[in-house]
């Protein structure tokens with residue numbers, strides 16, 4: 038295939054053109070035009086992906102469960118998945134803590150910039166704080182209660198309830214197996230065809246990806262740059278060390294931790310894996326949403342990497358909701374950065390508290406843009422760092438959100454390949470998109 042016909046190049050093209058257009062628009066007063074006439078294409082693209090996510094999870098998980106010869110495999114797979122998810126998250130947080138303690142980006146923030154930032158983001162902080170308060174009011178077992186919906190349609194009507202959808206689909210799949218082959222045939226055939234239809238629709242939506250990404254990127258740049266690009270640049274400079282610390286941590290986790298996971302669990306070459314999921318990583322970066330990217334992650338992992346549907350249809354939706362290595366790493370760096378900038382020291386016990394709370398906070402964060410910074414409030418409260426401190430990092434959060442989302446998605450896909458390899462549920466695939 039000629040290179041420019043490959044999906045990931047087309048998406049990269051959309052990203053670059055969006056960036057260029059966004060900068061031109063911010064300079065020439067075309068910001069409103071961009072918001073009114075270009076951004077909607079990005080919004081439609083994200084809506085389409087979200088639209089297909091619930092039917093995709095239902096159909097593919099039911100097909101997956103009914104294909105399992107032995108239901109006990111499901112609980113074994115579930116145990117492995119959750120185990121690797123938690124271990125990689127704790128490693129991610131430790132990497133973040135290591136970098137932030139060595140590089141000390143908080144000490145590099147000038148005092149006057151700190152005061153300015155606090156003043157300009159005052160109102161935004163109050164909003165985030167309110168959302169986090171609601172989470173803090175909940176009981177310890179509420180997250181488990183939340184997995185069980187009282188009404189299926191209510192669960193399926195909100196993409197934030199993906200775990201509930203997973204729960205219902207597994208229940209349905211198990212029910213279908215129990216009624217015997219003959220009676221189940223009609224349902225199995227139905228979900229099988231529905232699954233094929235949904236996959237075709239994902240293919241159609243992906244044709245729209247370059248334009249969608251162009252719309253998302255240009256709108257984002259216009260929002261970030263506002264009317265004064267020099268102000269945006271000075272913000273980037275002031276928070277440069279902090280951003281670099283997060284980025285270094287993310288890169289280390291991406292290229293080293295996942296590589297080790299591959300060495301332990303899979304025969305697949307790590308470079309081949311990265312190549313196979315490129316489009317999903319790029320979409321995670323462009324949309325800042327693991328949930329919206331889910332249909333593409335599932336498609337790439339199955340089509341390009343040969344993972345069987347029984348595994349991907351379970352591991353990936355659960356991962357998009359609970360496994361966020363990039364987010365947890367960022368939360369660790371951000372919490373210590375804020376403490377450093379405010380002149381507060383964090384002792385060993387407090388850093389350990391960060392490991393625990395950032396793990397829980399990343400599990401609790403939804404796969405949508407900006408969820409990580411809301412849950413960061415919980416981490417800050419646990420170590421007695423003033424919540425107002427998030428004003429210091431809000432200005433650049435969207436950029437880091439793009440990067441951490443790409444890592445979140447890569448983490449889900451890496452664990453998916455690892456579980457599939459260890460369960461012998463992966464095919465050798467020689468051609469890739």
Ligand code: ASP
Pocket residue numbers: 325326327328361363364402403404405406407408409410438441442445
């Ligand atoms: N945007 C991230 C995601 O969807 C969550 C976060 O804000 O960190 O994975």
